[in-house]
Amino acid sequence: MNFISGGGSSPAQMSLIDILFPGLSVVSASVQQLLAGNLDSYTRLFCTLGVFVLFTRYAVRYVWDLVRSYFMSTLHVSYYDEAYDMLVDWIAQQPFVHNAQSLIARVRSPQRTTIQNQAKKKPLTFSPWDGSFPFWYKGHLLILYCMVKDHREDIYISSIGLYPNILKELVEECRGRYLNNINKKITVFEHREGEWKKTRLRAIRPISTVIMDKQVQDDLLGDMKDFLDEDTQKWYADRGIPYQRGYLLYGPPGTGKSSFSLSLAGEFELDIYTLQLSGISDSKLMKLFxxxxxxxxxxxxxxxxxxxGRRDDADTDQENNSGSGVTLSGLLNVVDGVSSQEGRVLIMTTNHIEHLDEALIRPGRADKRVHFKLADGKISAQLFHTVFKQTPDHKQAKKQSSDETIERLAKDFASKVPDQIFSPAEVLSFLLERKNSPFDAVTAVEGWVAKAKETASQLKREGSWVQESGC
Structure with a gap:
């Protein structure tokens, strides 16, 4: 069947196939001429094919953009948000990952692994990387997009059809699995490129295992429990008092300040955000808080x-270097100024409280000061108990020791360790080297103390020689 269109002296004919498939008759004629040996039609054919390919790509992209804009729902997940970790952990367990052509390998080490077991050492997981990956979820076709930007990855998922609830169901499932995986663990966040980023999970350490003054520990626990109570929050709000609490933990290195902070987070099931102030500007600190x-x-x-430093010694330096690091005024502003965040518990640690400005550690900013001391007899005995006490899962391999024997040896051990000389970390390190024999620990402690004192005395003499020589 032909359609005749008049126009000019010679009428043009257009077949039905040209209407349905524009240009197909031209391609067919060119192929026939090419087979007949007409090279001019060869060039004509390729030009026609090129135009057809370009038109097709444009048409496909245009149609796909229309579908994405009007017939798809999309869920975006930022790299720095914890939802990213939830989604990535879920994706790594899905069957469609095995068929993805672009993958990234990650090491996922278990929290407690036997080092000798090679099958469990540094296990690998695989996730899709830098591309689009379709998969089915509860009967719905979803597409995972992984976009690499500046050596990090942004993720978003689209669903075919106007049904955004399926994306919410997916994220809720990811959240449920994630919460189950981090049960009895502390989530630690650190500063990364101006954003908070989850860096690791730490097993909860019972607060009872932190060796410190029992009365001080109970007082701090009670204070924090009262602050986190819902009635307390309402009490603060009714009186217009900023709902914040700050603690200053100070003392020599190795006395357990950071360990106690982690145990507090586990005790009250709170995430912990750790921050080193060096190398951060006031504006970044304000943004993070x-x-x-x-x-x-x-x-x-x-x-x-x-x-x-102290305000009277450092005001001039802070004015000159305000853009190079955190200033005292910037820190005070995020602690309890207009930029401070309500509801959080602030813990500051220091080895030298005498170096801190009084404005930073006054009540209202550091509501309680907790002094972590060097080991005394009570702490040394507690450390001995911790290392050598009998547990249901582990008995002394060579020598069975009763609780009465451990009690007697602990007193003997503590009497041989001088008070306020060694940090709990140093005493614990000595005991761990002899963890298989409490008798060896008691026998060797006097020699260890004498050697440590001799080393400290030698270092002191060398330091005096350096000062006297003017070096």
Whole structure:
């Protein structure tokens, strides 16, 4: 069947096939001429094919953009958000990952692994990387997009059809699995490129295993429990008092300040956000504090090492270097100024409280000060008990020791360790080297103490020689 269109002296004919498939008759004629040996039609054919391919690609892209805009729902997940970790952990367990052509391998080490077991050492997981990956979820076709930007990855998922609830169901499932995986663990966040990023999970350490003064520990636990109570929050709000609490943990290195902070997070099931102030500007610090969740622990470690001296000694330096690091005024502003975040628990640690400005550690900013001391007889005995006590899962392999024997040996051990000389970390390190024999620990402790004193005396003499020589 032909359609005749008049126009000019010679009428043009257009077949039905040209209407349905524009240009197909031209391609067919060119192929026939090419087979007949007409090379001019060869060039004509390729030009026609090229135009057809370009038109097809444009048409497909245009139609796909229309589908994505009007017939698809999309869920975006930022790399720095914890939802990213939830989704990535879920994706790594899905069957469609095995068929993906672009993958990234990650090491996922278990929390407690027998080092000798090679099958469990540094296990690998695989996730899709830098591309689009279709998969089915509860009867719905979803497409996972992984976009690489600056050596990190942004993820978003689209569903075919106007049904956004399926994406919410997927994320809720990811969240449920994620919460189950982090049960009895502490989520630790650190500063990464101006954002908070989850860096690791730590097994909860019972607060009872932290060796410190029992009365001080109970007082701090009771204070924090009262602060986190819902009635307390309402009490603060009714009186217009900022709902914040701050603690200053100070003492020599190795006395358990950071360990106690982690145990507090586990005791009250709070995430912990750790931050080193060195190398961070006031504006970045303000941004990080503004992004904190309502209930969490913020751990500022070694605040004395951030270059902020006492106000009367450092005002001039802070004015000259305000753009190079955190200033005292900037830190005070995020602690309890207009930029401070309510609901959080602030813990600051320092080895040298005498180096801190009084404005930073006054009540209202550091509501309680907790002194972590060097080991005394009571702490040394507690450390001995911790290392050598009998547990249901582990007995002394060579020598069975009763509780009465351990009690007697602990007193003997503590009497041989001088008070306020060694940190709990040093005493614990000595005991761990002899963890298989409490008798050896008691026998060797006097020699260890004498050697440590001799080493300290030698270092002191060398330091005096350096000072006297003017080096």
């Amino acid at each position: 503004a992004e904190l969740p309502p209930h969490c622990i913020v751990l500022l470690e070694d605040v004395d090492a951030a270059g902020m």
